[in-house]
Amino acid sequence: MRVLIGSPGCEFLAGARLSDLVAAYEEKLADDPMIKTLKEKTGKSHLVFIVNGVVIKPEMFDQIRLQTGDDVRIQHPYFGG
Amino acid sequence: MMNDPNDRYKKQIIFHGLGAEGQARLRASSVLIAGVGALGSMLGHLLVRAGVGRVRLVDRDRVELGNLHRQILFDEEDVAQNVFKAQAAGRKLRMTNSQVQIQAEVLEISQSNIDQLMADVDLTLDALDNIPTRLVINDAALRLRKPWIHCGVLGSRGNVALMIPGRTPCLRCLFPNVQPSDNIPWIDTIGILGTIPAFAATLAANEALKFLSGNHAALAPGMIQFDLWSNEFEIIPLQGPAQDCVCVRMTSAV
Numbered sequence: 423m424r425v426l427i428g429s430p431g432c433e434f435l436a437g438a439r440l441s442d443l444v445a446a447y448e449e450k451l452a453d454d455p456m457i458k459t460l461k462e463k464t465g466k467s468h469l470v471f472i473v474n475g476v477v478i479k480p481e482m483f484d485q486i487r488l489q490t491g492d493d494v495r496i497q498h499p500y501f502g503g
Numbered sequence: 504m505m506n507d508p509n510d511r512y513k514k515q516i517i518f519h520g521l522g523a524e525g526q527a528r529l530r531a532s533s534v535l536i537a538g539v540g541a542l543g544s545m546l547g548h549l550l551v552r553a554g555v556g557r558v559r560l561v562d563r564d565r566v567e568l569g570n571l572h573r574q575i576l577f578d579e580e581d582v583a584q585n586v587f588k589a590q591a592a593g594r595k596l597r598m599t600n601s602q603v604q605i606q607a608e609v610l611e612i613s614q615s616n617i618d619q620l621m622a623d624v625d626l627t628l629d630a631l632d633n634i635p636t637r638l639v640i641n642d643a644a645l646r647l648r649k650p651w652i653h654c655g656v657l658g659s660r661g662n663v664a665l666m667i668p669g670r671t672p673c674l675r676c677l678f679p680n681v682q683p684s685d686n687i688p689w690i691d692t693i694g695i696l697g698t699i700p701a702f703a704a705t706l707a708a709n710e711a712l713k714f715l716s717g718n719h720a721a722l723a724p725g726m727i728q729f730d731l732w733s734n735e736f737e738i739i740p741l742q743g744p745a746q747d748c749v750c751v752r753m754t755s756a757v
Contacts, residue, residue, distance in 0.1 A: 456658050456693050463687045470678060475725075475742040477672065479679050495739040497728060499678060500655040500662050502689035503542045503632035503700065 434488055441483040444471055447496060460499070468499035508602060512554050525716035526554060530602075532715040533557035533624040537612055537640060539588040540564070541573040541695070542654050543630030545704030546711075548575060550628075551596045553712055557604040558596065561620060562588040563611040573697035612636050617643040626711055627651035630704070632690065635683040641666070641674040645753040650714065653677075654707040658693050659732030661703035665710050665722060669744070669754035676745040677726065699731060 434442060448467060451457045457467050471478050472495040478486060488494075509516070509526075516526050532555055536543045539562035551558055566574070566581040566588055576592045593607025610616065612631075617639050621627050627644065629651060631637050637653065644651045650667045653674055666673055674681075706727055713721045725740040744750050 456660070459693050460687075463692065464685045466680065466685075468678070468681065468685070470680075472739055472741070475740045477676055477679060477741075477745055493740070495737070497662070497677065497726065497739055498660060499681065500657040500660055500689075501632070501634050501637065501681075501686075502655060502657045502693070502695055503538050503540050503630050 438488045439484055440471065440473065440478060440486040440488060440494075443488065443494060444469075444483050456498075470497040470499070471495075472497060511600070511602070515553065520718055520721060521712070521716055525718065528716045529554050529712065530556045532626070533559070534711065534715070535559045535561065535620055535624045535627040536630055537620075537627060537636070538562055538630035538632060539576070539592045540570065540630065540632060541575075541697070541700035542656065542704045542707070543588075543628075544574045544576040544592060545701050546628050546630055546654075546708050547592055547596050548599070549705065549708040550711060551600045551603045551605070553708070554600070555603065555711075555715065557606065557624070559606040559608065559620065559624060560589045560592050560596075561608045561610060561612055562592075563609060564588050566591055573695060573700055575701070612639060614639055618647060621647055621649050621651075624649075626714060628707060628711060629653045629655075634681055634686045637674060638683060642753075644668055645673060645750050648754065652707045652710055652714075654703050656695060656699045656703045657689055659696055659699055660728075660730045661699055661706075662726055662728045663703055663706045663710065663723075664726040664741075665714065668750065672741050672744050673748060673750040675750060676748045677741075679745065679748070696731070702729070702731060 460468050474493050512526050515521055516523050534555055536546050539560050565585055566577045568582050576595050581591045587609045589607040589609045593605050596605050621643050629640055645668050648668045653664045723738050725738045727738050729736045
């Protein structure tokens with residue numbers, strides 16, 4: 423029996439890299455008004471990807487292979503006040 | 504007949520996490536609220552009512568009609584009088600709790616004044632509306648080794664994170680690719696619901712009360728992030744500072 427607590431997680435093929443997850447997530451948010459506006463205004467989504475508590479810089483996305491049980495969080499930029 | 508000053512706080516003193524000792528610590532503590540817009544209004548409202556001993560409010564802007572849907576310390580009379588936000592907020596907060604020392608300053612936070620503004624307070628609360636000034640606070644916090652709480656909102660979303668130099672990630676760790684040049688008029692461009700800064704500031708004020716009262720074990724273990732429109736709330740667990748971040752060098756220097 424598998425009990426899900428909190429996030430249900432997401433399936434990726436063995437050997438998937440963080441860049442695959444980033445691409446899938448950014449595609450999912452392609453129509454998000456905030457992300458679209460940020461891309462238009464600044465040229466980037468400003469999304470930050472955190473793997474097991476560590477902020478990963480974009481240049482590392484293709485070097486990190488996802489492992490079963492990895493905790494990936496996506497931090498959005500909110501700089502209004 | 505004068506009431507016992509502690510009558511004001513008796514309901515929160517009863518709360519197990521605070522008690523009389525925690526209340527005394529709040530009274531002995533001081534904060535800087537950087538920016539007195541939507542976040543800053545709510546932060547001031549909550550922290551002054553809670554009995555934080557000294558509250559410094561800093562903002563350069565005047566109250567405008569478009570502020571009123573979310574900036575709870577201001578009203579139509581303030582718009583008509585074209586008053587500065589810091590002054591209007593200071594006046595209302597003094598009426599709210601005369602036991603608190605309120606220091607209201609009309610000025611623009613910059614590299615040249617931030618150290619002086621932060622040096623004599625226990626905690627700084629980021630209630631700003633732009634990236635460059637947040638980076639000014641971040642870097643001053645590292646120099647002075649002073650804790651601060653980042654708080655930002657947009658649309659229906661927001662995040663809150665306590666930053667302790669040398670122990671937690673700094674703003675540059677958390678947003679490694681954000682540059683001052685990325686600054687846009689965030690809320691003017693994307694919009695904001697009035698509920699969002701109120702909620703974010705409540706979370707930030709709550710973390711501030713834990714921190715200032717010495718309840719550090721109760722602090723959120725990471726960055727709080729929420730979207731009230733899609734009913735999402737999470738705490739993103741974070742390890743310490745990024746090893747290649749400038750904050751590591753700044754906080755390890757003797």
